[in-house]
Amino acid sequence: MEILRRIPETRVLVGPEDLEPYRRDESHVAGSAPLAVVQPRSRAALRELVRVAAAEGWGLVPRGAGTGKAGGCVPTPGTVVVDLSAWPREMVLSRTDLTLRASASASLREVKAAAAKGGLFYPPDPNSWESCAFGGTLATNAGGPNACKYGMTRHWVLAVEALMADGEVHAFGIGSVKSNTGPSLAQLLVGSEGIFGIILGATVRLLPAPTDFLTLLLPAQSWTDLLDVPERLFASGLLPSAFEFFDPAVLEDLRRHGPEEARRLPGEALAVLEFDDRGCTAEPFLAALTELLGPIAQGLQLATDARQREAIWSVRRKTSAHLKERYPKKVSEDIVVPRSRIRDFFEGLGRLEIPAVTYGHLGDGNLHTNLLAAGETDPQALEGQLMDLFRLCLSLGGGLSGEHGIGLAKRDAFLRLSDPYQVEALRGIKRALDPKGIFNPGKVI
Numbered sequence: 001m002e003i004l005r006r007i008p009e010t011r012v013l014v015g016p017e018d019l020e021p022y023r024r025d026e027s028h029v030a031g032s033a034p035l036a037v038v039q040p041r042s043r044a045a046l047r048e049l050v051r052v053a054a055a056e057g058w059g060l061v062p063r064g065a066g067t068g069k070a071g072g073c074v075p076t077p078g079t080v081v082v083d084l085s086a087w088p089r090e091m092v093l094s095r096t097d098l099t100l101r102a103s104a105s106a107s108l109r110e111v112k113a114a115a116a117k118g119g120l121f122y123p124p125d126p127n128s129w130e131s132c133a134f135g136g137t138l139a140t141n142a143g144g145p146n147a148c149k150y151g152m153t154r155h156w157v158l159a160v161e162a163l164m165a166d167g168e169v170h171a172f173g174i175g176s177v178k179s180n181t182g183p184s185l186a187q188l189l190v191g192s193e194g195i196f197g198i199i200l201g202a203t204v205r206l207l208p209a210p211t212d213f214l215t216l217l218l219p220a221q222s223w224t225d226l227l228d229v230p231e232r233l234f235a236s237g238l239l240p241s242a243f244e245f246f247d248p249a250v251l252e253d254l255r256r257h258g259p260e261e262a263r264r265l266p267g268e269a270l271a272v273l274e275f276d277d278r279g280c281t282a283e284p285f286l287a288a289l290t291e292l293l294g295p296i297a298q299g300l301q302l303a304t305d306a307r308q309r310e311a312i313w314s315v316r317r318k319t320s321a322h323l324k325e326r327y328p329k330k331v332s333e334d335i336v337v338p339r340s341r342i343r344d345f346f347e348g349l350g351r352l353e354i355p356a357v358t359y360g361h362l363g364d365g366n367l368h369t370n371l372l373a374a375g376e377t378d379p380q381a382l383e384g385q386l387m388d389l390f391r392l393c394l395s396l397g398g399g400l401s402g403e404h405g406i407g408l409a410k411r412d413a414f415l416r417l418s419d420p421y422q423v424e425a426l427r428g429i430k431r432a433l434d435p436k437g438i439f440n441p442g443k444v445i
């Protein structure tokens with residue numbers, strides 16, 4: 001590893017105890033030990049890193065905060081992890097352009113806070129927003145509860161700066177909402193999970209910050225009553241900024257064993273609905289909503305102040321970590337179906353007898369189906385269950401992943417279930433951009 005130590009402005013980690021934490025992310029997948037971990041701080045360092053990797057035949061695995069849930073940043077054999085945490089942080093807000101330019105090494109929390117400080121709003125809000133890196137959210141095209149109204153990260157990205165296989169940093173796109181000079185390479189990099197290059201920063205667009213919030217708990221006595229609510233709400237022109245839910249098993253687990261705030265959550269199943277339209281806290285809005293919801297609205301509870309609102313969201317944000325702590329070997333999927341097919345999805349899941357519990361983003365059909373007993377299930381049977389789950393989603397016009405991506409965890413299923421033409425097209429793009437296969441080898445395709 002002497003050759004890595006000669007790279008300027010770069011910290012190099014090689015000790016087994018230093019490398020161990022880099023073998024994992026927040027998925028169930030463990031990678032190989034990396035050859036080394038490097039923390040570059042300059043363009044000169046990156047240039048040299050690419051040169052060395054190409055000469056030695058090593059792969060480079062980009063890593064943000066390691067909160068990914070698809071095994072995207074875990075090392076495959078013969079790779080060096082490029083940890084971006086030491087990359088210089090820059091943040092430039094333009095209140096005229098309504099844009100923010102930020103380094104990949106900034107945390108998403110810092111990006112959202114910088115926008116908020118200027119009275120503006122950057123909507124992407126994966127539930128890991130307090131811990132993930134901005135670069136990681138760009139590379140995974142992260143979405144979160146707000147996606148049902150505001151879309152995912154890619155809907156906000158105008159321009160991207162990335163290290164490409166020639167060792168240089170290139171700027172793709174411009175910081176303007178109108179730009180139309182052929183296919184967008186900036187957008188190609190968003191959601192590319194590190195297989196085309198390493199994202200060093202991006203310019204994203206912002207909105208004036210919403211000022212009114214209506215947050216509601218919608219408990220259901222019979223949980224299937226919740227399944228038609230998304231269709232009814234959206235078809236009537238109401239656009240919640242978040243619509244999350246817990247099925248009866250997840251809700252009961254949270255109530256019995258979860259954080260303090262979860263102990264008194266009501267219902268057999270529970271949805272959390274939020275609106276951020278101007279005037280949504282006024283009586284006429286609530287009256288119209290109650291009428292639309294019909295009998296299920298009887299148990300509606302309002303979060304009346306910021307403290308209650310935070311308590312509700314805190315439970316939602318902690319759900320993933322809570323289940324992981326209780327069932328460390330669980331497999332968590334993030335399948336997606338169109339919201340008009342949510343009921344069909346749950347009926348299909350019942351027919352297939354897949355032993356799963358589900359919570360997640362009911363408002364956009366992105367559901368976290370968790371196989372809690374995965375660790376105790378025969379591996380072949382488990383694979384059969386997962387393939388059945390994915391095929392069910394595809395048959396309903398949905399997909400394998402709504403937000404976490406493919407990484408290593410879903411690569412086999414992705415390759416087996418995708419249109420071969422599209423896989424070959426992606427491989428062709430990979431060959432064109434990264435002919436030596438340096439960036440994140442063995443992932444996605």
Ligand SMILES: Cc1cc2nc3c(=O)[nH]c(=O)nc-3n(C[C@H](O)[C@H](O)[C@H](O)COP(=O)(O)OP(=O)(O)OC[C@H]3O[C@@H](n4cnc5c(N)ncnc54)[C@H](O)[C@@H]3O)c2cc1C
Nearest residue numbers: 064065066067068072126127128133135136139143194199
């Ligand atoms: C509790 C919890 C809740 C979560 N909730 C959500 C959610 O609601 N929505 C959602 O979308 N995700 C969610 N996630 C998953 C994860 O947090 C997001 O995917 C996040 O965007 C990953 O960011 P990261 O910095 O941790 O990336 P990492 O885990 O470090 O990397 C993720 C992938 O991006 C690549 N990558 C990272 N940085 C770069 C870069 N600069 N250039 C190129 N490639 C790069 C890596 O190689 C890897 O393939 C959740 C995770 C946890 C633990």
